[in-house]
Amino acid sequence: MELARDPAAAASAWEDSATQAACAKLLTFAVVGQVVWPAVCVGGFVIMLLVGQWAMWFILPIFLYSLYRAFLQRHYINSAVQARRVLKVYPWxxxxxxxxxxxxxxxxxxxxxxxxxxxxxxxxxxxxxxxxxxxxxxxxxxxxxxxxxxxxxxxxxxxxxxxxxxxxxxxxxxxxxxxxxxxxxxxxxxxxxxxxxxxxxxxxxxxxxxxxxxx
Structure with a gap:
């Protein structure tokens, strides 16, 4: 395994503007997901109550996946915040x-x-x-x-x-x-x-x- 040159050539990865932008994108998607997935979950549940049984089977997979992602999203946010802290201390x-x-x-x-x-x-x-x-x-x-x-x-x-x-x-x-x-x-x-x-x-x-x- 060959160790190459530090791409940022800095004391921490955070000194690289591209790293800051990538981390901001990661955190933004995590926060947006915390809003979107619960909304989709609630919307899917309401639709299943309103539509006939024939349509419920099409909505049910969407409802279940959005429910899964809604619970998972907090982990995404925590991971993005932790990644940011790591990048502020360690170099690439x-x-x-x-x-x-x-x-x-x-x-x-x-x-x-x-x-x-x-x-x-x-x-x-x-x-x-x-x-x-x-x-x-x-x-x-x-x-x-x-x-x-x-x-x-x-x-x-x-x-x-x-x-x-x-x-x-x-x-x-x-x-x-x-x-x-x-x-x-x-x-x-x-x-x-x-x-x-x-x-x-x-x-x-x-x-x-x-x-x-x-x-």
């Missing part, structure tokens, strides 16, 4: 062909897609992070972990990463685009090879980024 780093896979690591379930980045305190060791599933992870999960190149996997041949893979971070494709928040579950801190070395400086930096799951 660019990785060419980062290691990724499906399952086969401690803490990963069958079918879980993961991506690995170097441990900041032990760069020779990789730290895998599972892409915890929700609608926004689908784009990444369809492109990572295949082990062979396709038209889709070539789109993530170069990945931008800001954060600490032992705790949390943000991945993106060059631009940046397709921002996605990664985070370690509490059970994933030990990871491969037992307990990880975490320096006081790394812990303090993670806390400044608002990452809660810090030892």
């Amino acid at each position: 780093q660019v990785y060419r062909m980062p290691e990724s896979g499906i399952g086969q690591i401690p803490g990963a379930k069958l079918g879980d897609v993961w991506i690995s980045f170097p441990n900041p305190d032990q760069p020779e060791k990789g730290v895998p992070v599972v892409l915890h599933g929700h609608a926004r992870s689908v784009w990444w999960r369809r492109r990572l972990g295949r082990g062979y190149e396709t038209g889709k996997t070539s789109q993530v041949a170069k990945v931008w990463f800001a954060g600490d893979p032992r705790f949390a971070g943000v991945i993106a494709v060059p631009g940046p685009r397709r921002l996605f928040l990664l985070y370690q579950l509490a059970a994933g801190h030990a990871g491969n090879g037992g307990e990880r070395v975490v320096s006081p400086k790394a812990i303090e930096r993670a806390r400044r980024a608002g990452i809660r799951a810090v030892p």
Whole structure:
């Protein structure tokens, strides 16, 4: 895995105007969704009450999906806010062909897609992070972990990463685009090879980024 030049060449990714714009877009869509999906859900319910049974079967899938998204939207907003805090503390780093896979690591379930980045305190060791599933992870999960190149996997041949893979971070494709928040579950801190070395400086930096799951 080759580490390329920092795309922003700055102390934090937030100093890059394109990163600020991408993060603002992410948060805007999350907030708009918090309004739109509940409205669609309520509207679908009202329509099902008013129309005949023949039309209800067409409206029901829309109602159920909008209900699912309405409950999920709060997670999107929290993720966007956390991504913003991470980007204000950590710089972008660019990785060419980062290691990724499906399952086969401690803490990963069958079918879980993961991506690995170097441990900041032990760069020779990789730290895998599972892409915890929700609608926004689908784009990444369809492109990572295949082990062979396709038209889709070539789109993530170069990945931008800001954060600490032992705790949390943000991945993106060059631009940046397709921002996605990664985070370690509490059970994933030990990871491969037992307990990880975490320096006081790394812990303090993670806390400044608002990452809660810090030892």
